[in-house]
Amino acid sequence: MIPRVTATVDLAAIQHNLHVVRGLAPRSRIMAAVKADAYGHGAVPVARALEAAGVDALAVACLEEAMELRQSHVIAPIALLEGVISSEEAALAVYERLQIVVHDHWQLALLEALPASAQLSLWFKLDSGMHRLGFPLADVPRLAETLRRHPNWKLEGWMTHLACADEPDSDVTPAQIARFDAALAQTTGPRSIANSAGIIAWPQARRDWVRPGLAIYGCSPLATHSAASLGLRPAMTLESRLIAVREFDAGEKIGYGGTYVCPQRMPIGVVAIGYADGIHRAFANGTPVIVNGRRVPLAGRVSMDMITVDLRGAPDARVGDAARLWGADLPAEEVAGHAGTLAYELFCGLTQRVHFRHLPAPAAALRSVNRGV
Structure with missing residues (x-):
């Protein structure tokens, strides 16, 4: 049977793009976004390729996405960007050694209801101006005090998300960075600000951790730069x-x-x-x-x-x-413009009728053999 529609994903390109990001932010650790089935590219094969290429952590939206990776023997650190939504999810996230991104006090209450001996790894997400998820910046002292009360809780870091990083001339991003820095001026812990656009367009946003998404898949997040000009390879x-x-x-x-x-x-x-x-x-x-x-x-x-x-x-x-x-x-970003949308939506919008084919990357293949997968 001949498939009528085929999406071919080059895992070597995924690894190449990870190295491009590392070159842009050589002092940062990289948390690559593989949420939404790796932006429609296939979460498990992409995660394995990134793991083999030395990614520092992976990011998913929710527990279901993390469990798919864990059940497929992906062992890299995984962060839950939307955190947990129930006590059952909280307990399972701890059991699976997932990093929980906490963005509201009701989530803290879920975590505080766990046994005192529970070993948690968590991020605190702050709202520096995106106004989607995140604690108010004024809550930082209260959050720091919460950490002091729970010696078994490990802080992975503080993060925020940029609203207009793909607009290089915008004054929104510098203002967000300044507010984030001011709120944490008296607080220790790793910082994470930059998404793909932030990594490329805003060097001051490259902190202890960066969180690339679209760039990993070989697309430019900036209208002013093509993927080729950035050294990215469409996957x-x-x-x-x-x-x-x-x-x-x-x-x-x-x-x-x-x-x-x-x-x-x-x-x-x-x-x-x-x-x-x-x-x-x-x-x-x-x-x-x-x-x-x-x-x-x-x-x-x-x-x-x-x-x-x-x-x-x-x-x-x-x-x-x-x-x-x-x-x-x-380029997918060029095609997307003809529908008034973004490459993200093209990738994530592919349906089950599309036949997927993953071209193996040598390092990913070797890692799979070593794990017995």
Whole structure:
């Protein structure tokens, strides 16, 4: 059986991008984000590749994501970015030696209800201006006192999250950094501020820990910089194939609603991929697709299972030819712009109908053999 849509993930590219991040922040430890199934790339194989390449820790959103990694024998430190939401989760997180990010006092109450002998590893998340999760900055002395009352609690560090790091000219990020620093001026413990954009655009945000996400997957978080200019390698290539090539006269309308009108007699190709695979219906006419190494534009609305493309730029295209939606020669962040969205959403939006293929990285393969996996 031939898959109609294949996402190929190059684990060597994942490892390469980790080394790029380490070069940008050589004095920082790296906590790589593998939440949301490693941004749609496959949490277990990506985590194993990062582990083999020497990542210092991994970050997931919730306990379920952490358990998937632990059950697959990933032994690297794992942080729960949203913390725990019940006493049962708290107990299991302690048992699995997970690092718990605590962002509110109700979570502290859950942890304080555990046996006094429980060995906890935790981060305190502070709200320096994102206004999503995090303790008020004024709570720092109270949190420090909580630590003193619990000698079995190990503080991994203090973290915050940047709201506008992808805007290099914004005054929001310097203000957030200054507020975070001022709140912790009299407090010890490692600090973590920078996400991918912070690592690249804001050197002053590279502290004891950095937390790259999108950069690990080979995408630039900055509109002003391409992934290639940063030395990043896209890890995912998404491909389908042409299942029809037809000629239409000038004036003929293509697809639902007839939103594309042929300006002349021309070839139209049908590619076996649609919004049921994760290709946004919001993609506009003109969105690039690569057929036979040439860029051709989307022509007509995205359907559930198909898209149609203008093949005038690839006149030799035939049924069965590969059609690439994004990859090394067509950056996902560029494609996302045609739907008014971000590469994050493209990656995370791929559905179960997509066939995934992971190209092994030599170091990851060696580590798997050594673990007996």
